[in-house]
Amino acid sequence: MSNRRRDANVFSHAKFNIYALVHLAEQLRNKRCTCDLSQKPKSGSLNWAIILSFDDGVEWVFRSPRTYYGLDEETAGVLLASEAATLKYIRKYSSIPVPEVYSYSSTTLNEIGVPFILMSKARGSPLGTRTWHSLLHDIPNSSVIPRQCLTEKERKKVMRQLGAITSQLSCLRLDKIGSLFEEEGCYSVKTCLSPGLLLHGRHTLKDIPRGPFSQENEYFSSLISALLLHIQYLSLEHHAFFAPVPVPAEYNSYASYLSATDRWNDFITVGSKIDSSKNRLDYFIAGRLLEGMIPSLISESEAFASTFGDGFPICHPDLSTSNIFVDDDFNITCIIDWAFSSSVPNATLLMTPGLPHPRDETEASLTSSFRAGFTDRFNKEGSKMIHPAFWENTRKAWLFTRLVNFDALQDYRHFTELYALVYKQRITHIPALFGKQRMETAVSNMAKILVADDQTPSDIKRGEDAYFSNVGLQRHALSRKLTIAAALSRGFVADGKLWRWIENAVA
Structure with missing residues (x-):
């Protein structure tokens, strides 16, 4: 394979034998198959995938684990083998619409060179x-296309x-x-x-x-x-059990939600909570x-x-x-x-x-x-x-x-x-x-x-200084006062009630 082909977009997540893959697909379906080397693989946190195309317009999905992220190679292989078995079982014993598995390998010990599932492409769109539902609050100056x-x-x-x-x-x-x-x-x-x-x-x-x-x-x-x-x-x-992460539903506006999120981040930073x-x-x-x-x-x-x-x-x-x-x-x-x-x-x-x-x-x-x-x-x-x-x-x-x-x-x-x-x-x-x-x-x-595994006071202070040097010393003062209050009060919970109260108090 030429260097230009070896550096194509399709190999951005892993190097594998594209010719062996196309040959496998052609054998399984008895139709001519191609793979666009310029396509950029779609990827999630645990897998990447590319599309194979047949002359009659049918498309298959080739998916492989991202073993350098999250899971080790052995665990990713076990997950892949179980997923393939589950898909085949569901298709055999129910009418639930799931991808059809044509071939899979849970290890690198195959001609393609990576673990993979070769399966049908889902009809429709995600x-x-x-x-799913309208936003609770309008986001000001948002550049996101509706x-x-x-x-x-x-x-x-x-x-x-x-x-x-x-x-x-x-x-x-x-x-x-x-x-x-x-x-x-x-x-x-x-x-x-x-x-x-x-x-x-x-x-x-x-x-x-x-x-x-x-x-x-x-x-x-x-x-x-x-x-x-x-x-x-x-x-x-x-x-943080007694300091739950703010969620938009707790607040009357997006600005209030952002303020609560900032104060939550400040609070949990003090003391590396x-x-x-x-x-x-x-x-x-x-x-x-x-x-x-x-x-x-x-x-x-x-x-x-x-x-x-x-x-x-x-x-x-x-x-x-x-x-x-x-x-x-x-x-x-x-x-x-x-x-x-x-x-x-x-x-x-x-x-x-x-x-x-x-x-x-x-x-x-x-x-x-x-x-x-x-x-x-x-x-x-x-x-x-x-x-x-x-x-x-x-x-x-x-x-x-x-x-x-x-x-x-x-x-x-x-x-x-x-x-x-x-x-x-x-x-x-x-x-x-x-x-x-x-x-x-x-x-x-x-x-x-x-x-025994707590950070040293100097390490905690170093982390605080790095954080608050970016967000402001005034915010550091407030979060330290809240931390003292939390230590003195047996019933202290840093939840939406607290952040709304603070917003009203400083308004």
Whole structure:
């Protein structure tokens, strides 16, 4: 291959044998195939992809992992093999629209030279090319080109279809909780590749039970184990338990939201709060309390087990607008990106999908549409009726999943709601609950372990000086006062109430 071809756009993520790829495609379809070397691969956080074109206009997708980002090569290969098996299984046993897999290899030991899935191209376009709902606030001086915004009727139509697809998934039941793999045309359940066990660096953690699991409590407990080890050894990223990240819905204007975000950043910078032993200990306590809620999740799930039958249903863990393809009339044409899929407890499958992102809250009317779509399909297939009480358990499962997976912005609020649902009581003073937990022997022992890894005062000061030299010393003064107040008050929570109060006070 000439140097010019070797440096073409198509190789921007990896060097591979393009001739072997085209030859494979031609053999599989018995049609002439070409690949535009000037195309720039489409890429996400974990994969990149290019398009192959046949003379009759048919296009296939060639996708390969970005193994230098996020996951190691071995883990990425296992995910790829399981995703390919899951896609083939779903196409064989349901009418859910998913890509057709023509060939795949989970290692570099192939003529093309990289791990890959070769599959059909999804019809339609990603739902994410439209705006799911209108913005809560006008963004001043925005240069973003407005996109088509779905009407409420269109959103309900999509949610109803997702409900029907979920109903089909509820019938694809495996004997254990884990991920699918294929060997010589036979499918088996092996290690569980759930996001909560792999993402955010958790694939590197040792001593996590990874399945397959025979019981729901084993699965939930493994997620707790992953969370507790994450707290000890990995970055907490943006998670500060008693200082949840501001979200636009809490504020009356976009300017107010930006001000709150600035003040939140200032506050968590002072004392390097996020990765401090205090914050890590807060999450350790939250993890212990979440572990105590597992029996509630299981008992209610078991009460409705006869509705679904034996086994555990397959679940897509990332039903975001980028993975849902639709036509011009908002009929769902394809669901892509089944990496991290596994079988799950029934309540986890029936969680209402949050759109545009799974962590997003869903309006009540859209939740009703999703459940109606599920129920209609479920009843047509001759299954038993879904008891209304079961849906409450899906809300618990959603909150639990967001918390243990570190897939939320408002951990404090989610924990408060989940605690109230599990124990049938509204607790208004979570800080006091955590204060009692700190007297437990296991918590005090963990505090000693965590404090050993705290930054030195000089390192913390260096970080503060670098940050506030850019944003202003006045902001440093306010955030230091708030930090002192937080230390003196047992009930201090830096949430939307605080940021709105400050905005009004300084106005």
